[in-house]
Amino acid sequence: MNEKPEKLIDKKGCRLDGRKADELRPIKIEVGILSNADGSAYIEQGKNKILAAAFGPREMHPKHLSLPDRMVLRCRYHMAPFSVQERKSPAPSRREVELSKVIRESLEPSVFVEYYPRTGVDVFIEVLQADGGTRCAAITAASLALADAGIPMRDLVVACAAGKIDDTVVLDLFDTEDKVGTADVPVAFMPNLNAVTLLQMDGNLAPEEFEKAVSMAIEGCRKIYDMQKEALKTKYMLVKQEEEVEE
Amino acid sequence: MSSLVTRVRIKQIEQLIEKGKRLDGRGVSDYREIKIEQGLIERAEGSARVLLGKTEVLVGVKVETGTPFPDTPNEGVMTVNAELVPLASPTFEPGPPDENSIELARIVDRGIRESKAIDTEKLCIEPGKKVFIVFVDVYVLNHDGNLIDASALAAVSALINTKMPNYDIEDGEVKIKQGYTQLPMKNHPITVTLGKINNKLIVDPWLEEEQVMDSRLSIAINDEGNICAIQKGCSGYFTQQQILEGMKMIQEIAAELRKKLDW
Numbered sequence: 001m002n003e004k005p006e007k008l009i010d011k012k013g014c015r016l017d018g019r020k021a022d023e024l025r026p027i028k029i030e031v032g033i034l035s036n037a038d039g040s041a042y043i044e045q046g047k048n049k050i051l052a053a054a055f056g057p058r059e060m061h062p063k064h065l066s067l068p069d070r071m072v073l074r075c076r077y078h079m080a081p082f083s084v085q086e087r088k089s090p091a092p093s094r095r096e097v098e099l100s101k102v103i104r105e106s107l108e109p110s111v112f113v114e115y116y117p118r119t120g121v122d123v124f125i126e127v128l129q130a131d132g133g134t135r136c137a138a139i140t141a142a143s144l145a146l147a148d149a150g151i152p153m154r155d156l157v158v159a160c161a162a163g164k165i166d167d168t169v170v171l172d173l174f175d176t177e178d179k180v181g182t183a184d185v186p187v188a189f190m191p192n193l194n195a196v197t198l199l200q201m202d203g204n205l206a207p208e209e210f211e212k213a214v215s216m217a218i219e220g221c222r223k224i225y226d227m228q229k230e231a232l233k234t235k236y237m238l239v240k241q242e243e244e245v246e247e
Numbered sequence: 248m249s250s251l252v253t254r255v256r257i258k259q260i261e262q263l264i265e266k267g268k269r270l271d272g273r274g275v276s277d278y279r280e281i282k283i284e285q286g287l288i289e290r291a292e293g294s295a296r297v298l299l300g301k302t303e304v305l306v307g308v309k310v311e312t313g314t315p316f317p318d319t320p321n322e323g324v325m326t327v328n329a330e331l332v333p334l335a336s337p338t339f340e341p342g343p344p345d346e347n348s349i350e351l352a353r354i355v356d357r358g359i360r361e362s363k364a365i366d367t368e369k370l371c372i373e374p375g376k377k378v379f380i381v382f383v384d385v386y387v388l389n390h391d392g393n394l395i396d397a398s399a400l401a402a403v404s405a406l407i408n409t410k411m412p413n414y415d416i417e418d419g420e421v422k423i424k425q426g427y428t429q430l431p432m433k434n435h436p437i438t439v440t441l442g443k444i445n446n447k448l449i450v451d452p453w454l455e456e457e458q459v460m461d462s463r464l465s466i467a468i469n470d471e472g473n474i475c476a477i478q479k480g481c482s483g484y485f486t487q488q489q490i491l492e493g494m495k496m497i498q499e500i501a502a503e504l505r506k507k508l509d510w
Contacts, residue, residue: 094349101346108482185477195484199464201477202361207498210474211491218487 004180008165015177017046021170024160024220029141029231031148039149041231043141046174047131052141054149056121071116075104077138079127099135106139106159106188106198112152121151132175133161139188139198140224147232156228157197159188160220162213164205169212171220185210187217191225252458260459261445269456271300275449278500279393281507283400285408293409293430297401300453301391303335306401307384308409310430312421315371315378323370323378327356329385329398336390350480355385355399357476358436358467364406366431372414372421379411381430392453395465395478399438400504406430407510436475437504439497440465443483448493450500464493468501 009015019025025046034040037053044050060066077099081087092100107123123145125138136159143157163173165181178184183203189196196218205213252260260270267275279300288294293308315322329352331339344352359365370379383405385398410427442452442460452460461483467476474494479485485493 094353097346097349098353101350102478102480105480105482109484190484193484194486196479196487196490197484199477199479199485199490201474202357203475204361204469205474207472207474207494210494214487214490 005176008177008180009168009170013168015165015170017174021168022216022219024172024223025174027224027227029144029227031144031231031235037145037149039145039147039151041141041144041148043137045131045133045137045140045172047129048127048134048137049129050134050137050141051126051128052138052145053124054121054142054145054151055124056149057116057119057151058121060118060120066118066120069117070113071111071118072120073104073108073111073113073123074120075100075107075123075125075142077103077125077127077135079130079134083127083130099138102198102200103135103139103142107142107146107157109195109197110143110153110155110157110190111146112154115152121146121149130175132173132178133186135159135198136161136186136188140228144228144231148235155190155192156225157188157190158221158225158228159186159198160217160224161186162217162220164203164209164213169209169216171216183209183213185213185217187214187221189218189221191222252455256455257459260456264444264447264449269449271453275447276496276500278451278503279453281400281504283404283507285404285509292411293405293407295401295404295408297397297404299391299393299397299400299451301389302393302397302453303387303389304394304397304401305386305388306398306405307386308405308430309382309384310409310411311380311382312372312377313380315375319367320375321371322367323365324380325356325359325365325367325383326380327352327359327383327385327402329355329387331387331390335387339387339390350478351394351398352385354395354438354465354476354478355383355402357478358399358438359383359402359406362434362436362467362469362475364403364432364434364436366433369431370411373416373419377421381406381409390454392455392457393440393451395440396438396451399436399467400508403435403437404508406432407435407508432510434469435505435508435510436467436469437501437508438465438467438476439500439504441493441496443485443489448489448496450496464490464497466494466497466501468498470505472498472502
């Protein structure tokens with residue numbers, strides 16, 4: 001274990017990785033990178049490296065879990081054993097079970113589940129490297145995987161965390177800030193519907209600080225939303241170019 | 248959960264809430280009656296039973312000795328586990344914990360941990376070698392909705408009720424002595440849950456409302472009135488405005504509930 005840093009933010013308002021309080025980490029998003037999945041996406045946010053794949057709508061397995069009036073969305077968030085400092089057992093931990101649930105619940109409001117009764121859609125998320133804020137990056141990627149699979153959606157879901165380090169409310173905490181900082185507030189958001197679909201918090205925040213953190217996280221979401229849309233477009237530009245070459 | 252509410256009933260619930268009323272006669276911001284009993288399990292170091300309307304949760308606390316985590320050698324350990332016991336509801340099944348019971352345990356855990364309710368440094372016996380481990384086991388006995396609030400309240404009440412064994416160190420060995428001391432507590436988080444039905448916020452949803460609601464918001468408030476844990480649940484959403492409105496409702500109710508805790 002590294003020693004805990006004494007200060008997470010210096011006098012000039014610079015964070016350990018040189019960012020300002022309301023600055024995001026560098027983000028790279030790619031869509032449609034797995035050939036076997038119906039939809040897929042890859043995201044890098046800081047040192048986070050996360051893959052998401054969507055399969056379906058397809059027949060439910062086991063069959064008795066299917067619903068007569070809607071599609072069932074299932075979600076598995078999983079961390080690779082080598083994704084963290086100390087090897088993580090590949091068996092699903094309680095944390096992963098909870099995150100799978102909240103991620104599913106954050107994506108569900110975006111999907112027109114009533115369009116495909118009796119079917120299931122599976123979303124698999126693999127965290128290849130973790131650097132804090134993995135649930136948020138995972139949601140951003142998973143929503144793109146669903147869109148890439150052609151599943152009808154109300155909006156893309158985009159997620160970003162805000163939190164408090166030392167005495168400052170900051171955006172998009174990385175690993176050390178998350179562990180040593182005072183609070184972490186992950187938020188998932190659908191910009192077109194102004195809907196918060198995931199909200200969690202741990203730490204200690206006064207009500208005003210919490211209000212500020214939620215606003216900051218939503219602003220961060222809006223910025224990532226543009227990158228999300230750009231990544232989708234890039235993929236379809238490629239498809240279009242390939243079609244033209246063939247013709 | 249797989250239990251069903253008929254469409255007529257759903258409509259009824261929605262129409263009533265539109266008028267600010269509810270099926271069980273409460274207003275939208277009324278909490279159900281609460282009863283707290285402490286120390287009913289003599290074998291446990293601490294215990295409490297909470298009745299929230301017809302919802303019933305029993306929490307037992309066991310204190311044992313063990314090794315600390317390597318990254319916190321001077322601190323005792325606290326773990327929370329929740330059992331949705333099959334006798335509590337026709338929808339609960341025996342078997343390993345499912346995502347609902349894991350989520351419940353983790354919400355209760357987060358409230359206690361993040362508010363630093365237990366003074367874990369005082370649970371250290373020998374740094375890096377021996378500490379007290381506090382096992383908080385949530386046992387749901389009857390499910391009539393809002394297990395989160397009932398469990399969180401029962402857990403904190405049980406911790407307040409917890410007595411730790413006295414000990415001596417003889418030749419590096421921990422010897423348990425006669426007598427007990429109170430578990431050192433620094434804070435007392437209160438968790439309050441809201442549901443959203445038809446875009447209206449309601450406090451303390453009971454079973455049928457839980458099956459109808461779009462989304463859920465649980466917030467844990469500490470002694471200072473600060474927020475220490477939040478969990479949004481269910482497959483719906485909240486607007487930013489609703490979150491802030493909900494937070495204010497929750498803070499008022501948490502202040503009321505706090506008066507029922509005795510420490």
